[in-house]
Amino acid sequence: MNKVTQDQIKVQKIGTSKIDQVDFNKLLFGKDFSDHMFECDYIDGKWQNPTIRPFGPLTLSPAAKVFHYGQAVFEGMKAYKDDNGKVFLFRPDENQKRINKSAVRMAIPEFPEALFFEALHKLIDLDRDWIKPGNGNSLYLRPFVMATQAGVSASPSDEYKFMILMSPAQAYYTGDVRVVIAEHYSRSSNGGVGAAKAAGNYGAQFYPTNLAREKGFQQVIWTDSDEHKYLEEAGTMNVFFRINDTLITAPISDRILDGVTRKSVIALAEKEGIPIEVRPVLVSEIVAAAKNGTLKEIFGAGTAAVISPVSAFGYKEDVYELPSTDGGYSTKFKKALMDIQYNRSEDTFGWRYEI
Structure with a gap:
């Protein structure tokens, strides 16, 4: 199964990886993030400028509608590495369908399936060293979309940002x-x-x-x-x-x-x-x-x-x-x-x- 059908993402690689700064034996869930992230903006009625760039801060207006009316949805996924170094996702088609279902309920435009999978492939391939083999180890993926239009009128946003962040993870709960x-x-x-x-x-x-x-x-x-x-x-x-x-x-x-x-x-x-x-x-x-x-x-x-x-x-x-x-x-x-x-x-x- 391979859903990648397009090649439209611009890639800006990090100069020096920060992977050596992370202790993979003492991970706190969702605290550390891999070198790169994906972002794509919905402007003028279409998704455009899909980009992978080094992980870093965003600049948003304090009037962005996500802060005032909570227009935001997300997904949780994981990438796993087997003992031979091969990398796998688990049922990513279900996550892709569900984030769009969530988006529709929150009056957010759906994100294209082909672009979603292209982003996953390119992003994970860039940062696959962040995925460690071994039981319980994984790379947690957080796709999300938020309203970015500036304005405090109580109405759906006309602009959005879709992103994917990745965070190395171990077992979420260690006991019952x-x-x-x-x-x-x-x-x-x-x-x-x-x-x-x-x-x-x-x-x-x-x-x-x-x-x-x-x-x-x-x-x-x-x-x-x-x-x-x-x-x-x-x-x-x-x-x-x-x-x-x-x-x-x-x-x-x-x-x-x-x-x-x-x-x-x-x-x-x-x-x-x-x-x-x-x-x-x-x-x-x-x-x-x-x-x-x-x-x-x-x-x-x-x-x-x-x-x-x-x-x-x-x-x-x-x-x-x-x-x-x-x-x-x-x-x-x-x-x-x-x-x-x-x-x-x-x-x-x-x-x-x-x-």
Whole structure:
């Protein structure tokens, strides 16, 4: 699979790489960035001047509409290097489709598919030394688009900037996660922008997540905004529940993000013959399953963490400890996904994309 069909990006290479200034054994997620970045501007009704240049600051008007009305969407992707030095992306076509879906919801022009893939190829090829082999190592990619037109009138921008940044990464979470089920705050609502990777979705999560951390939890499992009866997402991830041998996850909707890792876990479960139900999940049934011992696992699924097991959850005044996940579904799915991503196993799904 190769989606590059054009050759229109100008490349300005850095004089001296800063890679030697980075300690790849002590990376903080999203702190260090590779030598180059991609940018392209939407002006006069079309995307133009696609450029790869050294990573550095931007100059924007303080009246740029992104600062005032939050017109911004993004994606999260990773590049992986196998033991032979080959570099791969994981299902990048899904990220390309989703950033445009998010853009449409935020009244932002869609970005051309061919240019998106050309940018990925050229940018990653320039900075492939920033991708280290080995389990857990990757290069995190952050495509995003923001409104850049100067003006504070409450209307969509006429100008935008599309960019791709790259950051070397290790494991996002190093251990199991303790979560609390939301009783008051919600991530999104019916008819809202929960299905889009809109920047404001994540900013609005920080305050209730801080409250959870004060109580000893790392993340929040969000519930529906109407009655807080249904479980939806966990922190910045989709969430799965295992009751006995059945895997359960909420259906996507205009409140829930259509996660790439989520749909990959579902496909793996179906291939393995693991019973899976995609349906609304009641808080009450998960609490009851925890009490009677049939709740075997909860885990989050997302690009940054891949699979993140939950060791305990809190609800109201109670905390429910979960069994060890060693050898469980979360372990199985994480290994299967990472074996595909790092080119250690056959990719029967066609998810691996070589750069």
